[in-house]
Structures are given as C-alpha cells and as structure tokens.
Amino acid sequence: MAGLPIAAFDELIWSAFREDLGVAGDITTNAIIPPASTCEAAIVAREAGRIAGAEIAARTFWLLDSSIRVEMQAPDGAAVTPGSVVLKISGPAGPVLTAERTALNFLGHLSGVATLTERYVRAIEGTKSTIVCTRKTTPGLRALEKHAVRMGGGQNHRFGLDQAVLIKDNHIAVAGGVRAAVGHMVKVEVEVDSLEQLKEALEEQIDTVLLDNMSPHTLCEAVQLVSGRVTTEASGGVRLDTVRAIAETGVDLISVGAITASAPKLDLGMDISKL
C-alpha cells in the first residue's frame, strides 16, 4: 500500500472482523463446514472497473488464518472486466468462507472509488487538468480511499487538516481575512467565490487558489486573471456531465468529493469449490 506499510491496516481489518464475528463467531460455518475441508476459491469481478484494495483483501484472508494462500491476479490499479479473477485463494474452507464478506467489503468499496475516479479522469482526457480528491472520506478509511483515488488515476489533495493550510469561507467569516503566519514547509490555499475575492487573494502570499462554485465562464476569467502565478483548483458542482467543461477552462485541478463519498461499490463475488 504505497504510503503506509500493509501491517498498519491490521487493526482496521480486525475491527471489521470483530463487527462480523462478535463472540459467537461464524455460526454457519461452524455448524455446516467439516473442520478438515479445504477449498479453492476465486474473487471475480461481476462488472468492469478498476481494482483497489486487492492487497488489503489478501491480507484479510491471511490475518484470519495464516495458512490460507492468496495469489493476486489483478493487483491494485489493474482494470477488470466481468469474469476477471482478482484473487485466487486456497486453504481451509472454514476460514475462507468466514473471511469472504469482510474481504469483499474492502475490495468492493475501494474498487468502487478507483472506478469512479477513473470515469472522471477519462472524462477530462486531453485537457491539462488533474482530478483530485477531498477530505470527504469515510471515517476510518481515509488512507485507503486516498490510495484508491490514485489507483483510479486521480491525485490526492491534502490528507488532513495537518498537511496544508486551506482557508475557506467559514474561516474568513470568523477571522475576517486570509492573512496567516504558517510554517516554512507548509503550502497555503485560499477559497474564493468571485473574481473580486480572487484579486484580493492574489495579493497575499499563497500557493493555490480554490475557485468555488464558479461557472465555466467565470473559471475561464479566473484562470486568465491568475495567469500562472498560483495553482488553480475548481470545486463545487463537479459531476461527470459537467467536469469536461470545467477542465476546458484551463484550471490546474478539479476536486471531486463524490469519488470518495458517493462511489457505488464495484460488484465482485467469490466462487468456491471443494478440494
């Protein structure tokens, strides 16, 4: 998981298991699967998309029972079509069945994020803009969702409130202005809602300007006004049917909350056969 060691996610995986297993465990498997059964299984895409979370899904099986073998067929970043095998799994049948849903929940959600990201990236192909994600992430999953965005071809905006300064309308409403004394290793972005605010912001020492909820026409003017002095980011009202017009205004970045907060899961399933 570029960025963090895979073991950093073990606690998250265990918390997912605890949700599913409680104190009684998998009572179906315990009741019906003979302890010595072994199986072969495959996690298979049921629709086309972009994979993210294959490494986490593999780790999920391994954490539950380290004797399960997992072979990654479609690693993070791979494209799949219906029928593509993502993981090949073999080992004791009980633990494989017990871990199935937890592994699929990670893989389906993260691949959903990657797949939706890719649709946005494709929609602006040929322009100079870049799709970036926001802090609108699922509690507990930020590192994984940011990773999934990269797997879909997007870039990451700041990871948290601790990584960069972004002065929004609410900050200005309280503070009355954008002047901020920040560390020498920290970049500063300011949100503006109009060309007038943009002009004021350009008088401050900033690195990026967030052009919020502007029409493509206004964005064009804003980009001309900025004229390369700072990075430009468009935000608000970004949908698959509007993103290309926004990109064609020449903004550097387009931030899309939906790719992390509203991505439908990618449909994947596990096929199994007794050994």
Add this chain to the structure above:
Amino acid sequence: MAGLPIAAFDELIWSAFREDLGVAGDITTNAIIPPASTCEAAIVAREAGRIAGAEIAARTFWLLDSSIRVEMQAPDGAAVTPGSVVLKISGPAGPVLTAERTALNFLGHLSGVATLTERYVRAIEGTKSTIVCTRKTTPGLRALEKHAVRMGGGQNHRFGLDQAVLIKDNHIAVAGGVRAAVGHMVKVEVEVDSLEQLKEALEEQIDTVLLDNMSPHTLCEAVQLVSGRVTTEASGGVRLDTVRAIAETGVDLISVGAITASAPKLDLGMDISKL
C-alpha cells in the same frame, strides 16, 4: 443510538479525528482563527433526504471540545429539504471549524444510507414486502449503517455471522448439503437458486429461505410453493427500477446491498457566523 450507547462510538470518532488532525492538528485554524473567537453555526441540508447520524455528529463536536453547545433540530429519522437546519452549534470558533468535516462525513454518509433506503421503501409502498439490508457494510461502520437503514424505514437482516445461520451456495458447495445442528436460540436461512432447490430446502427445519437471483415470475411460483410455511426473502438484481415488481410477487423480505454499500452521501454543509 437505539441499540448501543452513544459512548460506544467515541473510539470511532476519535479515530476519524486522528486521521484528520495527525500530530500537527488543524494548522489552518491555528494560523488564522483568534483563540478567543466564538461563533454560531448551522449544519444545513443542501438537498432533500432523510437524516441519520445527527446524534453522532453532535457527539463529534462535543468530544473535540465539551464547551461546544449543539442543538438537534432534525434528529435521526427526520425528513429534510434544502435549507433545513439539522444542528445548531455555538461555542469556540476554532474547535467548531476543526470538527466540521469529521461531523459532516458521518452525517452525510449515514443520511445518504437513510435516504437511499427510504427511496426503496417508497418504491414498494402498498405491498407486503419489507426492505432489509445486508452485511455489505463499510468496515468499521456496521452498527451505524444498520441504524441508518432503520431511520430510512428499512429493517435489519442479521448483524453479523454470529447472529443467525445463513447457508449460502458457497457453503453448500463445500459441505454438500444444508443440514446443520445449531443452537436453540438461532434461526436458520438457506439460499436457493431454483424451485428444485427450494423444494429440497423446505424438507429441512429452516426458518427462512433466500430466493437468489430469481425473476419475478419464478419468485411468484416460489412464494406459492412456500405457502407461508417459512419466511421468504428475495435477493439479487434488486434496483430502484426492479424492486416494485419483486415486491409484488409477495415475498416477505427484499434484501438490498446497495443501501449500505452504494449510497451516495447526502449533501449537507455548515454555515457559520462570528459572534
């Protein structure tokens, strides 16, 4: 949070804060908001929907700074339209701004689940079927998403592998049959793919039958075959445009993975004013 005490979610909220604050904290607020500033703020719906997570969002502000006052205007289960105020907040401006995104991430996601659930519930109004959710939940959020489903008018299927026996095709593939010895306080459901399998299943002592991926026509036949002896549940291929036809077959339950796994967030924002 019917079901679990609110304090049971504090660790989850803190883990969301840790993702966002890291070691450096909210460097924007620290740089620009005077420590003594106070504010009034409102979390406002930007689109229509059904609220879930208002109590968690309120707790989020309170955990970050217990001097923040939060008044719940639209509690869990309430309907909102664009402009409806969900929470009224007042207190120190810095912590209010720092907690904003974390609170909105919970509220937007859970209200999204409730809102999508309600659309399914509405789609089958007048039929005898009930919409139920599945175990296709986001890792770490199962209790909250199950609650959001109830706020949207749906019902919960089993909460985890520990709560009931559900014998699926993969179990049968390994075990070779559906016979299971289970505890006296545990219900048993069996998945069937065809009317033939259904007939076999009805010969066992089961409580519910999962009719998987059947056409409305086959579902009708299945419901007649069962004739009230066990609970019937339809699953697979359930979408907003297909769900009514499924409900009209007379099945007792319709399980929908999408309501927890593919719900777009409800659009909500925070408006703020300095005091």
Add this chain to the structure above:
Amino acid sequence: MAGLPIAAFDELIWSAFREDLGVAGDITTNAIIPPASTCEAAIVAREAGRIAGAEIAARTFWLLDSSIRVEMQAPDGAAVTPGSVVLKISGPAGPVLTAERTALNFLGHLSGVATLTERYVRAIEGTKSTIVCTRKTTPGLRALEKHAVRMGGGQNHRFGLDQAVLIKDNHIAVAGGVRAAVGHMVKVEVEVDSLEQLKEALEEQIDTVLLDNMSPHTLCEAVQLVSGRVTTEASGGVRLDTVRAIAETGVDLISVGAITASAPKLDLGMDISKL
C-alpha cells in the same frame, strides 16, 4: 478455537501478561535463570477432569517467545486423569518459566468449566434434556467460557444480548407485557414463573419458554401444557443433586449459571527439567 480465530485472543493473553509482568518483568527469572538455559517441561493434570484451553495455553507460551515449542498431548475436549500430560513444552527456560502461571490460569479455569459442565451432563445421562450455559460469565472471558462449556458436553445459550430476544420478569415489569416486534432472523424466548403465565406466553409468537424456578412437579405440568409447540427451558435452583429430577420432567434445556460462574479450577501444574 471453533468459533473464533485463535489470533482473536492474543490481546486477552497480552493483557494477562501485562498484569503479571508490569514494567519490571519477571525479576525472579531475570535474577536466577542463565539466559542461555533451555528446558523441557510438561503441563500435567493433578486431578481428573475435562480439558479446555489447551490451545490458548499453547498460544500463551508462543506469544511470549515464538521459539518455544509446544506439543498438545490432551487437546480441548480430552479427558485427563492425575498424571496425564496436557502440553509438552521445550525451549528457552526463562520464557517458559515466565509464561507458566499465565498459561495455567487460562487452562485451569477453562478446564474447570469443562469439568463441571461434564458433571452436569453426566448427571442427566439417558434423559432427553440438554445442559446449556448462561450469560453469567467472567468479564472478558465469555467466548472462552462458552467454548469450555461445549468441551464439557454442554450447549451454548445465546452469546449476548445481541443474539436473541429473551424477555424476563424485569422486562415485563417495565413493559407490562411480552409483545415484541423483532427481526425475521431472531428467535424469541419468554420467562414465565407460573402455569398461568405460561398459558399467556403460548398465545404469543415465541420460540422458547423459560420455566423459572419451578418444582419438578410443576415442570412436568408445564411440559405437558407446551406439548412440543415451543422449546422448553428450565432455570433456577439447578444443582448437581437436583438436575436429574429436573431433566426427568422432559424439559428440552436446563440452563446452569454455575458451570461458568462457580466452577472451581482444575488442578494442573508444570513440571520442568533443565536440558
């Protein structure tokens, strides 16, 4: 550990080690055992009984020092007599001595639960009743104690408040009745104290009836009254000298709090020899 992966207990084992080792660690072993010493050891039963916790005990040694080898001679569920070897252990002498008490505390307690359960099971041999445990478990050890009950030949009642509905006298005192709307995958049991209450309960849709504190004579009448329509469970006043009379009334289940809450530990010790 049928039900949960063995690794799910690692945190519990570490918490036991933290209690025993604190910050200074095993100051006796550090003071007197040469670091390079190796040993062979055996955990041996000092009295007859039924083993539970051998797998946890083995894990305890391994977690402290993964170079310790443990061979299970009497696995969970095995009967032992004085002198029976449960575990054969070899490896570095220091860690073996440090882990001894922690491993024995798990093994002695859980084998005590299994042994007492077995005495109840034996006492009703030949009847149609089943011994089940309750939620009167030791805080933190529920999964292990439920497992130990199974090793002793008993069955598990519900694992927690989340697994089934059990409406007791205190619920009725507050709610004024037993009518409850519950999920389709959840069974319902109602506690009754008299035959009158039993008749009322049988008019509701319930799965099991808890016959509380009834004499064998009244139990007989209750069983006749129920006549197989629901599962019957006897509770209260169950001791080794009364349990057979209760079983002979024909109740399906007899729940015994004592098997988890009042089981004396099984006497086991560790014999060691230097290598």
Add this chain to the structure above:
Amino acid sequence: MAGLPIAAFDELIWSAFREDLGVAGDITTNAIIPPASTCEAAIVAREAGRIAGAEIAARTFWLLDSSIRVEMQAPDGAAVTPGSVVLKISGPAGPVLTAERTALNFLGHLSGVATLTERYVRAIEGTKSTIVCTRKTTPGLRALEKHAVRMGGGQNHRFGLDQAVLIKDNHIAVAGGVRAAVGHMVKVEVEVDSLEQLKEALEEQIDTVLLDNMSPHTLCEAVQLVSGRVTTEASGGVRLDTVRAIAETGVDLISVGAITASAPKLDLGMDISKL
C-alpha cells in the same frame, strides 16, 4: 478501589459490554421497553456473604448511561444477608436492564472471592497466621480479585512477577540453586519442600520461606527451625477443613489459591419496578 483509580477499570467494563452487546445491542430491550420508561431497581443479595465490587458495579451502570443514579447501600467490605440491598438504582429503564447482567457478573464474582476469603479468615481466627492470595487469578481481573481478597479480610501476596522474587522448585531445577542478585528494594522468598532444603535456604539472604506441601507436624518443626529469622509461609493442600491445623503450627502466612481461582459466585439479583 483502594490502589487504583476507578477510571482505570473503564476499559475492562467496556470490554465486558462489547461481549454482551456486539453490534446489534440489547435487542430485547430495544424491542420491548418504551424509550421513555424510567425505573427503580435494587441489587439484592440472595444469600449471605461479603461484598466486593459494588463500586465497579455502580460504575458499570454509570458508564452505560451517565443519567442512571446509583446509591451504594452495601459498599465494598460490607456483610450482607439474604435480602440486603447492595445498590439502589434509578433512571432510564432501558439502560438499567441492559447493564444488569454485566454489573452482576462483576459483583457476583468479586463478592464470591471476598466471601470465600472470609471463610478462610474465620477458620483461623485466634491464631497468628494471615490468609494471603496467590497469582492464581482470572486473566484480566487480577487487580479486582486482589482487592476482593482484602475486602474478605485476607492479605495480598505479590501482585505479579515484577513485584518480588519468589524462587520456586522449577527455578531451582533449571538454575541449580537459589543465589540471586536482586535490587535493593526487592524482597526474596524461596520455596522449600523439606527441612533439609529449609536449612540450606536459611543460609542465603532471604526474607521469606515458602514451606510447600508440608504436614502440620513438619510445619511445626520448620517454624521452630526458622525461629523468627524470616517470614514463614505455608502453601499447598490448604482447604477449609485443613487450614486451622496449618495455622496452629505458627506459620506467619497461609497462601490459598482457591480464594481467587475457585470461588463460587455470590448469588445476587436485580429487582425492578416501573416508575
């Protein structure tokens, strides 16, 4: 909780709640108890004994819902007879019912430890010996069980491997002798099985001698041999019917594993009435 702040046990109480509530919570209370119900309840002794854990039980109710009021009628250390009220509780009926079993599990177990300890203490009344507990405690509950022993009139031996040096037969088997270099603030005890070993031990710089599995007759000789130079502790074969004879040998301490490892729970129940 003399020794540790009460808040130090919150994590243990939450782990007990997690065992009982899982993800679905108390589905009985949720199904049947109206949210606005309030109640009065009393935790009442069903048999005579000595209370320990009343403070923990009170904290259990408060942690689940801080609006529950608990009044301690029989605090830790108090004697109770059948019908004695230990805690008076009032507040929202749902949480009171949900917390009942968890609170009782702590209170019943710890009062059981205190009650059994007191029986040993009474059995040796008038002698100069003191009853002490061992490290044979339940994993996770050592601090509480050590406290319960004190409430029953016993004393605590070392709390863990980190608090004092105790050189047992297994250490001697590996190390070949009892000579140990220990810190200046650490006491040293040595286990001996015979008078010969005792003589050797008395030649070392030790504080206490553990006379293991000796008959009262041999214990008498040992006490004479020691003649007050070190503290004497008898261990092994200590039962309620043997302990007085042991105490009359004049040993300073008698350690009893059973008081923590084999104490039957004290029978307590909760009576409730709707408000």
Add this chain to the structure above:
Amino acid sequence: MAGLPIAAFDELIWSAFREDLGVAGDITTNAIIPPASTCEAAIVAREAGRIAGAEIAARTFWLLDSSIRVEMQAPDGAAVTPGSVVLKISGPAGPVLTAERTALNFLGHLSGVATLTERYVRAIEGTKSTIVCTRKTTPGLRALEKHAVRMGGGQNHRFGLDQAVLIKDNHIAVAGGVRAAVGHMVKVEVEVDSLEQLKEALEEQIDTVLLDNMSPHTLCEAVQLVSGRVTTEASGGVRLDTVRAIAETGVDLISVGAITASAPKLDLGMDISKL
C-alpha cells in the same frame, strides 16, 4: 494545547500512569495516607526557565481524580524563576501524591525543551534567522515536544514524513537525483552538502534548501548564491556557542536537533501541606 484538543493526550497520560501504578497501585499512599485526607499543594520551579506542559500536568491530576482542583499560575509559555508557582492544587491527598511524579515528568521534560529552545532563540536575537526543531523527538511525545519548542520561541519544521518532502543525502544516494513528483499542496526541500550541489538543486522546483554541515563562511556564500529565490536552512554542528555565527550568515532557518533530543529537564518540585 494549540494544535490538538487536550483530550487527545489522555491515552498518553494513562499509559504513563500504567507504568507507574501497575496492578498494585501506589502502595505507599495506600499504606500511609488516611483516605479522607485533603491537601493543598504547589508545583514550584526550582530553577529559572520557560514553562511548557502546564496544561498536560493539570490534566494528569484531573484524570487520576476529577475532584482535584488545579489552578494554572504559570501557563504554557510563561517564564519562571526559582520559587515561581506553576500549578496550585487542592483536593484528596492520596491521588495528589499518586499523580505527582507523572505530572512532574511531563512538566519537567517539556519545560526543559522550551527552556533550551529559548536559549537558542536568545542567542540569535537581532538576526533574521529562526530556530526550528527537527524530527529528533522522543517516541510518543512528538506533538508535545513540538508544542514546547513553540513555547520557547522556536518554530516547527515538518511534523512528520507525511507533511512535506525533504530529500536528504540518503535519498539521493539511492535515487540518484532529486527530481520528485509531489502533490500540489506539498512543499519540497533538498539537502545539499556543497555549493556545487546547491547550484544543481536550484535548477529544480524546490521551496527550501537544507545547507548541511557548512561552515559560516560557506553558508554566507550559499545565502548569496540563493539570493532569496528559496528558503535557506542551516543544519549540523549547531550548538549554543556556534549558533550566532550561523545566524549572522543570513540563513532563514537554523534547525537544532538538541532542543528536542538533548534538553535537560527543568527542575520543578511539589510542595504539599495537609488541610
């Protein structure tokens, strides 16, 4: 604690208590202090310095026993001389004595960091340089030590590997160059050891240059070469007797590992009187 909510440090404070209290707790206080004793106490500086950690120290007393009252006389950032009172404390004597050392360990260490930082800041007074800290912090205490540096008048360099890009000699040794594609909200710094490397680095898109282990003479040349195009930071060989000469070269920043990694504790003690 500007930057993070005070409650974010509770787990750290508890881990310090666990180290000190173990399972047995404060056996001195338990043995000698009557439970009902109350006291007044003052934490007093024994030498001159700059305070950091007063808020954490106050929280430490409060966490152990919320009935302890603490009044902050010398808040974080205040200067103290021998005899200055930092905290005035009143409440139950036992918990005050138990928390004393833990509170002082935080306060003494963090005030030591602030005090040493201030000495560096004073040493370069009148120059245009700023003292910044590094990632040479004590494991577990980074947020607190970074805060203490600010209280001493220094500034914080990046908080972690996640906050900014700093390409060091070891990176270049492996990667063979300094070209890096980084996010738009991330600043980039490059370490150079010579003027030749500096010239190469200036050809890249960087924000800051780290001038490592250069003599004041070379630093002068480097500053001239840079000529304000990027921020300059001097590092290596910075001591209290060399720092002024370095500052006089005109570098923007001087990073000092010693202020977090080698700061002697500030001497503080607690005076107490019975009430």
Add this chain to the structure above:
Amino acid sequence: MAGLPIAAFDELIWSAFREDLGVAGDITTNAIIPPASTCEAAIVAREAGRIAGAEIAARTFWLLDSSIRVEMQAPDGAAVTPGSVVLKISGPAGPVLTAERTALNFLGHLSGVATLTERYVRAIEGTKSTIVCTRKTTPGLRALEKHAVRMGGGQNHRFGLDQAVLIKDNHIAVAGGVRAAVGHMVKVEVEVDSLEQLKEALEEQIDTVLLDNMSPHTLCEAVQLVSGRVTTEASGGVRLDTVRAIAETGVDLISVGAITASAPKLDLGMDISKL
C-alpha cells in the same frame, strides 16, 4: 530486552511510526525512491558511548517491513567509538529510509541514557557505592530507560509506585509519621532530611533510608549512625562533579535523576548505499 519480551514494545514502536507517517506516509520516499530499489545501510556511532536500544532499533526496521535484514554489530551494553557500526541493514530501500529516524530516535535516546549512566558509574569507580536511577523517566519509556541504565552499569531503583514503599517528605507532611502496614513481600524506604529524622526512622521497621540533600560531611555521619543496619541511599545535588565525594561517604546507593531525565542523545547516523 531482559525483563520484558521484545514483542511487548511493538505497540510503542507503532505509536512512534504513527506519529511520523500519519495517513499520507513517507511522501518523500514515495515520490523519489523506485519501489524495487534495494540498499545496504549501516547505523554508525558519530561519538563515543555505550549502546542501549539496538534490539529495539532492529525491531523497528523489522516491524515496518519484515523483509529487512538487520545484523546487530554492537548489541545493547557494547561500547562504541566514532565510526563503530551498531546495526548492518539490508533490504528494500524505501522502508529502510522510512524507518531510519524512528529507529535512530530510540537508539540515540537510550544510548544517551546508557552513556551518561556510565559516566556516573566511572566517576565513582573504586568506591562501594552503586548508581541507581529514579522514577524521573520519560512518559511511555520507563521500561526501556530502566534497561538503558543497566546497560550503562547502573542499577534500577523501584520501577513504579507498585513495587516498593518509599515514604517521602510529602507523605509525612500529610500523614504525620512514617508508620505503615505493608505486605510481607514489600520493602520500605523512608526519606530523611536530617540526622534527627534519621534517628527516628531507624526506630521503625524499614529496609532503606533515603538521605536527601545532605552534604558529604552529614552523609558520613549518617552512614556511621546507620552502621549497616539498613541500606543507605543518597539523593539530591548529585552531579558528575559531586558524585565521587558522595560515594566516598560510604553510602550504599546514589540515585541520579539526570541519567534518565536529562541525558543528551548519543549521536548516531545512518549511512546508505544503493545495491
């Protein structure tokens, strides 16, 4: 790590990684180091000293990526001179670079403690006194710092409030005397400030006397007064330039807070070369 199993420190190491990696991870390494790069590295002393923490540092690399190989060249307790290699490391370059600072922070701090301890030990060579450490440790690091003291040739005083009784002036101020009833396995030390207090203390049953802030002259008198009846410990005003005079008074122990609380880090660095 004599005393505790190495795995007991994994959580501490992870908490250090979390501080440094946050959610985004090592963005420098991710941006510039090709994923397949491998390297050889050496952790090298830049100044003379005594090593402690080599095992923890090795574990740090291994926890981040278990494919990193670490060879200990200078184990805990070894003396190093400038250029001495402590650890030889080889493996994937990215994780080696990511773990570098965390490993060095442990190693530099603990070796600093060992090195300063050794300077005190050397300063009193030839006397009969022993250097011991105090509870003035860094929150979270007590076990490691106590270990480092031993590596430097010092001894450990009590590890925490739970291990021995030490009655200080503040206890006496509240309790009005030194009489304490303590367990039979617990030693008792009393602090005295004058010869008069010493005489009183010697009338109690104590094991050690803490002679606080006495001049060498008074210490001599105190040692004569005690005349071997209890252990003597000098404390207060102990510096490298005063410690020998204190030792020459004949006290048994000299406790030095500075060795854990004010030790400058030992200067160590990592040299790396691409493979």
